Amino acid sequence: MKAALLQITSSDDPAANAKMLQRQIAEAASNGADFVLTPEVSNCVSTSRDHQIAVLRHQEDDPTLARLRAAAAEHGIWLLIGSLALKTHDADGRFANRSFLVNPQGDIAAQYDKIHMFDVQVSETESYRESAGYRPGDRAVLAETPFGTVGLTICYDVRFPHLYRDLAKAGADIICVPAAFSPVTGAAHWEILLRARAIECGAYVLAPAQCGTHPSSGAKPRSTYGHSLAVDPWGKIVASAGDLPTITYVELCLKEVAESRARISALDHDRPYSGPLD
Numbered sequence: 001m002k003a004a005l006l007q008i009t010s011s012d013d014p015a016a017n018a019k020m021l022q023r024q025i026a027e028a029a030s031n032g033a034d035f036v037l038t039p040e041v042s043n044c045v046s047t048s049r050d051h052q053i054a055v056l057r058h059q060e061d062d063p064t065l066a067r068l069r070a071a072a073a074e075h076g077i078w079l080l081i082g083s084l085a086l087k088t089h090d091a092d093g094r095f096a097n098r099s100f101l102v103n104p105q106g107d108i109a110a111q112y113d114k115i116h117m118f119d120v121q122v123s124e125t126e127s128y129r130e131s132a133g134y135r136p137g138d139r140a141v142l143a144e145t146p147f148g149t150v151g152l153t154i155c156y157d158v159r160f161p162h163l164y165r166d167l168a169k170a171g172a173d174i175i176c177v178p179a180a181f182s183p184v185t186g187a188a189h190w191e192i193l194l195r196a197r198a199i200e201c202g203a204y205v206l207a208p209a210q211c212g213t214h215p216s217s218g219a220k221p222r223s224t225y226g227h228s229l230a231v232d233p234w235g236k237i238v239a240s241a242g243d244l245p246t247i248t249y250v251e252l253c254l255k256e257v258a259e260s261r262a263r264i265s266a267l268d269h270d271r272p273y274s275g276p277l278d
Helices: 014-030 047-056 064-077 155-159 163-171 185-199 253-263
Strands: 001-006 035-037 078-086 097-102 108-113 119-123 128-129 140-146 148-152 175-178 205-206 211-213 223-225 229-231 238-241 246-251
Touching: 001 014, 001 205, 014 035, 014 064, 035 108, 047 119, 064 078, 078 148, 078 155, 097 148, 108 140, 108 148, 148 163, 155 163, 163 175, 175 185, 185 205, 185 223, 185 229, 238 246
Parallel strands: 001 035, 035 078, 148 175, 175 205
Antiparallel strands: 001 246, 078 097, 097 108, 119 128, 140 148, 205 229, 211 223, 229 238
């Protein structure tokens, strides 16, 4: 099975981003990709809550989601929309950071709301409070496809290995980590975390990423790390990108999942224990 990881530099203009994604999906499909993956917040990267309120939509009337579902159907591919920033009906007005797995008929096979919020102080000048604008999800999600069982996660989730272990123990062969990683933490931790999750789970990890400095209509622009990766179940990097927009292709052989788990069956070796907080 051939997968294509789209590495993009989304602006804060959802319509322009949708057109760009449609072109890249068409290119990936024409090059034989069966499964195309986009990064986190593919529709809009913005540091302005006022701008987000103005341009974002609810899931039921979001034009980006509609156009990408149509693209999946047009090209007959499986499509992971890494995530879209979407309005919700929550009383506090916070958005959802929501991933979608779309089948070749254009139907939503699964959707997942990012569980872990990126509330960090990276440096004296760089901080993030994702929970101020987005409300966290509370449910892990698996989806069955003809090429294997897919687990859905997003970006900062990668620092919480219990989520990945739970997905693997429930049957995930492939775990997706679409991201918009900070350049500082990306340089230090991105590759290490992704390889660790693949090794621990004996699963493929596919991580399409945002990259570069994101065009902004007025707010402070944001930069992201790039370096999309595909890691096999033994922890080997089998495809990688640099820091510029590109499409990265990788051939997946799902029998390697079973072989890896047979060699080191750590998913079956959990033991009960007590402490340190008991």
